[in-house]
Amino acid sequence: MGKIALVTGVTGQDGSYLSELLMDKGYTVHGLVRRSSSFNTDRIDHLYEDPQEPERKLFLHHADLADGVGLVKLLRAIQPDEIYNLSAQSHVRVSFDTPLYTGDITGLGALRLLEAARAAELDTRFYQASSSEMFGSTPPPQNEETPFHPRSPYGCAKVYAYWSAVNVREAYGLYAVNGILFNHESPRRGETFVTRKISRAVARIQAGLQEGLYLGNLDAARDWGYAPEYVEAMWRMLQADAPDDYVVATGETHTVRDFCEAAFRHADLDWMEHVRFDPRYTRPSEVDDLIGDATKIRRILGWKPEVGFTELVGIMVDADVRRLEDELSGRLVRIDR
Numbered sequence: 258m259g260k261i262a263l264v265t266g267v268t269g270q271d272g273s274y275l276s277e278l279l280m281d282k283g284y285t286v287h288g289l290v291r292r293s294s295s296f297n298t299d300r301i302d303h304l305y306e307d308p309q310e311p312e313r314k315l316f317l318h319h320a321d322l323a324d325g326v327g328l329v330k331l332l333r334a335i336q337p338d339e340i341y342n343l344s345a346q347s348h349v350r351v352s353f354d355t356p357l358y359t360g361d362i363t364g365l366g367a368l369r370l371l372e373a374a375r376a377a378e379l380d381t382r383f384y385q386a387s388s389s390e391m392f393g394s395t396p397p398p399q400n401e402e403t404p405f406h407p408r409s410p411y412g413c414a415k416v417y418a419y420w421s422a423v424n425v426r427e428a429y430g431l432y433a434v435n436g437i438l439f440n441h442e443s444p445r446r447g448e449t450f451v452t453r454k455i456s457r458a459v460a461r462i463q464a465g466l467q468e469g470l471y472l473g474n475l476d477a478a479r480d481w482g483y484a485p486e487y488v489e490a491m492w493r494m495l496q497a498d499a500p501d502d503y504v505v506a507t508g509e510t511h512t513v514r515d516f517c518e519a520a521f522r523h524a525d526l527d528w529m530e531h532v533r534f535d536p537r538y539t540r541p542s543e544v545d546d547l548i549g550d551a552t553k554i555r556r557i558l559g560w561k562p563e564v565g566f567t568e569l570v571g572i573m574v575d576a577d578v579r580r581l582e583d584e585l586s587g588r589l590v591r592i593d594r
């Protein structure tokens with residue numbers, strides 16, 4: 258019998274890659290989907306199986322991190338060996354507009370799920386999607402010993418969730434881990450995060466559909482990796498002999514300006530002719546510089562990134578160019594890896 262996993266945030270960037278990885282490894286995956294008035298399963302539609310299929314490996318359930326009782330009922334029914342908590346209001350800029358909602362879902366939501374696992378009396382392993390945003394203004398390089406100084410309601414909520422996972426581990430012996438992931442991107446990245454906003458705009462500008470691109474702070478520096486590699490790190494953390502917390506990063510940093518230059522250059526365009534400043538995209542308090550030191554996970558779990566910055570930019574721009582071509586020609590838009 259293969260293992261059973263529950264993936265919250267299954268409709269998001271990481272949830273879709275993680276589901277693919279787990280299904281390839283023979284898991285049965287249960288995904289938590291929140292109710293939406295429009296379809297929100299684009300990223301996992303290619304994994305969807307007919308409910309009549311007897312050998313199904315993917316099951317979707319309506320639930321919400323706001324609804325603690327629903328989580329207990331779901332966990333009792335599924336009895337997962339592993340829980341990956343990827344659900345969050347994950348947009349940092351939006352968290353300044355919706356700080357209480359972000360605290361409720363991104364922070365308290367993680368504790369609701371942990372408490373639901375305890376209430377359901379499961380012998381399970383728990384992965385919490387922690388974030389480099391927790392380091393905030395603490396200077397780089399950042400590793401597992403670096404103090405947190407979050408700079409956004411999102412960062413504060415993630416710190417709460419981080420310590421909630423550590424606390425259930427220490428208090429009740431639950432196998433709970435934090436993956437402190439630095440930014441990771443892909444063709445499935447949400448369209449309003451800066452990398453995807455840029456790669457999408459490059460495709461549209463190249464096709465003559467758009468002239469300019471409005472961005473905020475170009476000086477911010479991020480340690481950008483490739484999402485499919487990062488979900489492998491999540492899985493490895495839950496296979497270890499003992500629960501522990503790990504930084505996952507490339508160890509390289511680039512500014513938003515660098516990303517613009519590289520993405521426009523990839524399409525033979527000059528970013529300076531197209532990129533303009535709009536203060537609406539700046540944040541009341543910013544995280545200036547993130548560089549992760551992932552020595553620990555490399556040493557203990559043997560994980561290391563392969564895709565570098567220039568390759569990542571190329572993957573994203575090429576995917577958006579292809580996607581736009583599909584859209585314009587009326588072809589079915591395929592999901593990109």
Ligand code: NAP
Nearest residue numbers: 266268269270271321322343344345347386388438440441
């Ligand atoms: P994402 O694409 O924004 O996906 C977030 C997921 O959470 C979506 O499936 C979303 O559902 C779901 N969600 C939102 N509110 C919910 C609620 N109230 N109840 C249940 N589900 C809810 O994020 P991602 O990039 O895949 O990141 C996955 C996790 O890692 C997040 O927790 C994020 O904060 C964290 N993280 C991400 C990065 C990164 O660079 N990507 C780095 C560090 C940590 P809908 O599809 O319906 O919106």
Ligand code: GDD
Nearest residue numbers: 347349388389390439440449450451452472473474477538
């Ligand atoms: N989104 C966005 N839009 N960001 C912009 C823009 C813009 O138009 N212009 C400049 N930026 C800058 C932001 O100010 C920030 O410094 C940087 O680009 C990256 O922004 P995002 O791509 O929105 O990502 P993030 O770093 O704030 O947060 C992401 O990474 C975290 C890990 O460090 C999210 O995925 C979080 O969920 C994740 O935890």
